[in-house]
Amino acid sequence: MSTLDQHGGRQLPALTLLNQPQPPAPAPAPAPAVGPGVSAGSQSNTAHPLICPNPPFSFDGDRTLGKSFLHSVKQYWRLLPEAFFVNGVVAEEKVVCFALSYMSKDSAASWSKRMSERTPFPFPTWALFVTEFKLRFVEENEQDHTLARLETHQYYMGSRDIFKYTDKYGDLLDLAGYTDNLVKVTKYRTGLDLRINQAITTSGNPPSLTDYPKWRVRAFWQYNAELAARASRGHAAPPPRAPAVAPRPRAPVLPAVAPALAARPAPAPVAHPIPMEVDRARLRGDIRRTCFRCGSPGHLAPGK
Numbered sequence: 001m002s003t004l005d006q007h008g009g010r011q012l013p014a015l016t017l018l019n020q021p022q023p024p025a026p027a028p029a030p031a032p033a034v035g036p037g038v039s040a041g042s043q044s045n046t047a048h049p050l051i052c053p054n055p056p057f058s059f060d061g062d063r064t065l066g067k068s069f070l071h072s073v074k075q076y077w078r079l080l081p082e083a084f085f086v087n088g089v090v091a092e093e094k095v096v097c098f099a100l101s102y103m104s105k106d107s108a109a110s111w112s113k114r115m116s117e118r119t120p121f122p123f124p125t126w127a128l129f130v131t132e133f134k135l136r137f138v139e140e141n142e143q144d145h146t147l148a149r150l151e152t153h154q155y156y157m158g159s160r161d162i163f164k165y166t167d168k169y170g171d172l173l174d175l176a177g178y179t180d181n182l183v184k185v186t187k188y189r190t191g192l193d194l195r196i197n198q199a200i201t202t203s204g205n206p207p208s209l210t211d212y213p214k215w216r217v218r219a220f221w222q223y224n225a226e227l228a229a230r231a232s233r234g235h236a237a238p239p240p241r242a243p244a245v246a247p248r249p250r251a252p253v254l255p256a257v258a259p260a261l262a263a264r265p266a267p268a269p270v271a272h273p274i275p276m277e278v279d280r281a282r283l284r285g286d287i288r289r290t291c292f293r294c295g296s297p298g299h300l301a302p303g304k
Contacts, residue, residue: 053079059137060105066137070130073099092126099129111136146175156191162223165191166216181210188215196222 056072059065077084077095084094103112115122123129139145149155155172157165169188178184186209189197199222200206200215207214290297 051079056099056102058105059103059108061103061107061109061111061137063137063139066133066139069099069102069137070133073102093121093124095126096123096129108137142175143177146172150176150187157193162193162196162219166219181212184212185209185215188212188219192219193223195226199225 053076054072056069056076059069073095077090077098081090084090084092084098086094097116100112100116103109123132150172155169160168166188169191173184178187185207189201196219200218207218289300291299
């Protein structure tokens with residue numbers, strides 16, 4: 001047999017295998033379905049999370065920070081839901097335990113300890129925990145305080161920039177529960193800087209009094225225009241003040257003392273007056289008058 005025939009015989013089985021139909025490739029496994037919890041619809045990689053959110057701050061029971069603490073826990077839960085999965089579903093009881101672990105100071109720590117030791121656990125859902133938490137660690141009558149503040153000058157823009165003013169005003173709207181756009185715009189305009197408010201209202205096309213989002217946009221634009229105008233005039237920012245020089249210490253000034261008045265000498269005693277002869281005569285009694293010539297009483301003879 002020739003060498004060519006030998007090579008042909010070796011290649012025949014390989015050609016036969018190539019001509020046979022290949023089995024289909026296996027279909028990829030379907031992605032696991034996300035549980036129907038509050039974070040359903042957000043698909044995250046449990047092995048390698050894409051984000052690392054900041055954990056909540058340690059809460060000490062300060063009632064002014066109660067809502068901020070709840071917000072920080074909820075944001076962490078939303079950004080990293082896989083940390084609270086149990087059988088593919090977010091376990092809200094696990095979220096509550098996570099929040100209690102950050103209540104680690106002062107009155108918050110003692111309250112967290114009491115709640116954790118109760119059997120059965122009193123907060124199987126996040127809503128139950130929030131309700132009890134607000135009763136204990138959120139300021140009472142917060143809405144009433146906010147409504148009263150919106151009736152004063154305390155929320156006005158003042159020296160703040162427009163962005164800080166708008167953010168704070170939005171927080172007050174949420175706390176007050178305002179839903180009427182006319183009220184929102186009216187309160188917003190009242191607190192604006194007078195120049196910004198007048199520039200918008202006197203323009204050719206001011207926003208509608210019921211369009212709160214457009215009023216915010218116009219206020220931002222007008223604020224930036226004011227800054228640009230001040231920069232062009234060379235007044236973008238007030239000149240830096242010279243450092244204050246500490247005054248030199250002065251010697252203590254004693255109060256002026258009035259000079260002592262010299263004591264006046266006592267007046268010399270006045271000598272008793274010397275009585276006149278007439279007075280002495282009167283002291284001797286009445287003198288009978290007699291005649292100058294004969295010396296007899298009863299008549300007076302004129303003298304020669």
